[in-house]
Amino acid sequence: MLDSTFPEVRSLDLFADMSDESYAKLMRGAYLQTFPPHVDLITEGEEADFLHVLVLGSVDLFSSWNNRETSVSIVKPVSTFILAATIRDARYLMSARTMEKSRIVMIPSQDVRAVFDLDAGFARAVVVELASCYRSVIKTTKNLKLRTALERLANYLLSRSKGLNGAQNFSLDLEKRQLASVLGMTPENLSRAFKALQAYGVTVSGENVELSDITELEKFAKPTTLIDDNQT
Amino acid sequence: MLDSTFPEVRSLDLFADMSDESYAKLMRGAYLQTFPPHVDLITEGEEADFLHVLVLGSVDLFSSWNNRETSVSIVKPVSTFILAATIRDARYLMSARTMEKSRIVMIPSQDVRAVFDLDAGFARAVVVELASCYRSVIKTTKNLKLRTALERLANYLLSRSKGLNGAQNFSLDLEKRQLASVLGMTPENLSRAFKALQAYGVTVSGENVELSDITELEKFAKPTTLIDDNQT
């Protein structure tokens, strides 16, 4: 189905260390598809028939309960999602929808599990990816339980700035209501939180954020690599 | 260091499917140690030199920030903790302390990584374990973001009851302040939450809980396997 030399996928960390043969096996039943914005890809509770790899665009992983909905995380290229459900042959715990036009590779879960048993390089990569995802969610939990909404926002802004080489001016890469959902607050509350952070040199106009006094903001936000660093 | 036939460890899911040779290699540098209650085992931020396997007792995985502290999860035998940090050769994201007298196997992280590369059965088990941990934290996140403290408590009680074959009477297996921390609330708030659940047939006296009307409690709590089931 998918040209086995397809470079964007082959060079993914997850697939880079495997044999050509294993890669071919994995891709034999795979689809590469482009989706328009705001399309539902996955509904939580369904069986995990495919591992998804986001090649282009962005995807919102969200979850609903009792008429409430929250965004658990935003996936950016190039990375996989729903890897754990695929491995465990279990149901999806989150729903997924495209946020913009997105290109996605879908690999049948049974092939992922089969190749995992055959190819040690792939197995190793899967473990590293999973461990990384796990640590990332633990950080999210700590963020939610240890900090107020205002502190979460402040640290989010600092983390964005740091990811952009300490830029003092940058654009929010999410709609504000999306950001509010990711941070675990209402859009109204986010709006007020931005105002409250003016006291620490934060100004927002539309998408554009300016951090005029990062030192002061850090004094308030108290960032730590054990919560805010996306790498380690 | 550790008798390689040590049965409590060898029969763990994580080690059951590996060759005797690999197991011996893994255990060569391992320690089996018994700790008294309330002993610090790990401090977050340190390097993950050992994979820990809890054989007996119970361990609190907690985290601190800015003078606040929260319990991320309680580990019961037999299971591992800090697997992800070991795999990634990274720093611990959580601290750990014994809650009661506990027996723990400590395996050097480098041996875990080495054997992972050599033994496919072990690799497979590591992935399954990690995927399971990942899904468990995702559920925690959903629980925190989608529910109020009262709803979390109600679902916790239902989940405990379900785990005991639907028992209507059971004992809390945690101190209340521990439970409060796990559920993301203060002890005072927990105390009031128990009172509020009286309206749904919940009575508590000391450690003992009675759920006199599980149907009514479920109508309030709205449990779902996608958050409350520990297995899937």
Next chain:
DNA sequence: ATAGACGCTTGATAAATATCAAGTGACTGG
């Protein structure tokens, strides 16, 4: 151009949760 949609903001209020301060009761060590 302009009407409408839509995302965001603002204000007023309510609900949820935390904090602080006392009090209660049970267990424990001398």
Next chain:
DNA sequence: CCAGTCACTTGATATTTATCAAGCGTCTAT
């Protein structure tokens, strides 16, 4: 057996967060 400790509870209050209802501004489609 008693005093002290400690976990838990209760009450009063403050803070945080959500909800509801308008209003504002921008973008877009006709």
